Amino acid sequence: MEMALTGKVAVVTGASRGIGAEIARELARGGCAVALAARSGDELRARAAEIVGAGGKALAHVADLREPGAPAALVEAAVAAFGGVDIVVANAGATKRGDFFALSDADWQDGFALKFFAHVRLARAAWPLLKARKGSLVTMGGTSGRKPHASFTIGSSVNAACAAFSKALADLGKEDGVRVNCIHPSLVETERQWRRIRAEVERSGEPEATIRERLCRETGITRFGTVDDVADLIAFMVSARASWLHGATIDLDGGEIPVL
Numbered sequence: 001m002e003m004a005l006t007g008k009v010a011v012v013t014g015a016s017r018g019i020g021a022e023i024a025r026e027l028a029r030g031g032c033a034v035a036l037a038a039r040s041g042d043e044l045r046a047r048a049a050e051i052v053g054a055g056g057k058a059l060a061h062v063a064d065l066r067e068p069g070a071p072a073a074l075v076e077a078a079v080a081a082f083g084g085v086d087i088v089v090a091n092a093g094a095t096k097r098g099d100f101f102a103l104s105d106a107d108w109q110d111g112f113a114l115k116f117f118a119h120v121r122l123a124r125a126a127w128p129l130l131k132a133r134k135g136s137l138v139t140m141g142g143t144s145g146r147k148p149h150a151s152f153t154i155g156s157s158v159n160a161a162c163a164a165f166s167k168a169l170a171d172l173g174k175e176d177g178v179r180v181n182c183i184h185p186s187l188v189e190t191e192r193q194w195r196r197i198r199a200e201v202e203r204s205g206e207p208e209a210t211i212r213e214r215l216c217r218e219t220g221i222t223r224f225g226t227v228d229d230v231a232d233l234i235a236f237m238v239s240a241r242a243s244w245l246h247g248a249t250i251d252l253d254g255g256e257i258p259v260l
């Protein structure tokens, strides 16, 4: 399907690995110039170099997006390199799991600093540019925002907040011509899930296949998602093909969410 992404400028956070790296690759394959952001300079530069090596345009912007000024600096860097911004994918996120009573205020602040406030600051900084080009913004949530659980209190709260923020911003987007949507993926094959599986293998002594099977069964899915599953949907969501998709929160979840 032709997505008409050629010549667009995209900003993707959390693009050094996992879901964000594949979103950056997919948008670049579609013809976008991509500004990638994360903290790990070597990994990030390697991702950008892969895109450039494949004939695309990419900028590696190394930053800790929890810092209040970092999202605006990222937007400035994208404009300096590529002349504007059409697409923002606020993907970076990391929230600590575990017993609610073992989580500190610092853990909560850390989770919200990256996955909520960085999204808010990025949207605020990019908005005039998105408005000028009738662009599109996607925030990354997670199914725990719709199906919260006790072992993931921070992540569940942050993901629900991301969806609410997107919905609120979509209202403004109707006036300004900026499409805003959110996506809630279920479990996706990335380093964060592999860490979780390895920890469970060590704790239980059970084989990895058993842990994976149990995680899928408990989650209500038949397989983990792939980074391509997510990147393909995002490429559609930010493209002109999705011009009537606005204010939506899409569960990309292999059937996890069992309710309407």
Ligand SMILES: NC(=O)c1ccc[n+]([C@@H]2O[C@H](COP(=O)([O-])OP(=O)(O)OC[C@H]3O[C@@H](n4cnc5c(N)ncnc54)[C@H](OP(=O)(O)O)[C@@H]3O)[C@@H](O)[C@H]2O)c1
Pocket: 013, 014, 015, 016, 017, 018, 019, 020, 037, 038, 039, 040, 041, 043, 063, 064, 065, 066, 091, 092, 093, 094, 095, 114, 115, 140, 141, 142, 143, 184, 185, 186, 187, 188, 189, 190, 191, 192, 193
């Ligand atoms: N994987 C899943 O099962 C799943 C399910 C639902 C939702 N999600 C959401 O999808 C998003 C991506 O998840 P993922 O699994 O791809 O995660 P990941 O593999 O852990 O990658 C996270 C990305 O965010 C970057 N990042 C982390 N802290 C940062 C900071 N302070 N400043 C800037 N960048 C930072 C990381 O790079 P550096 O460490 O180099 O900074 C990395 O590029 C997250 O928002 C996550 O909550 C994931």
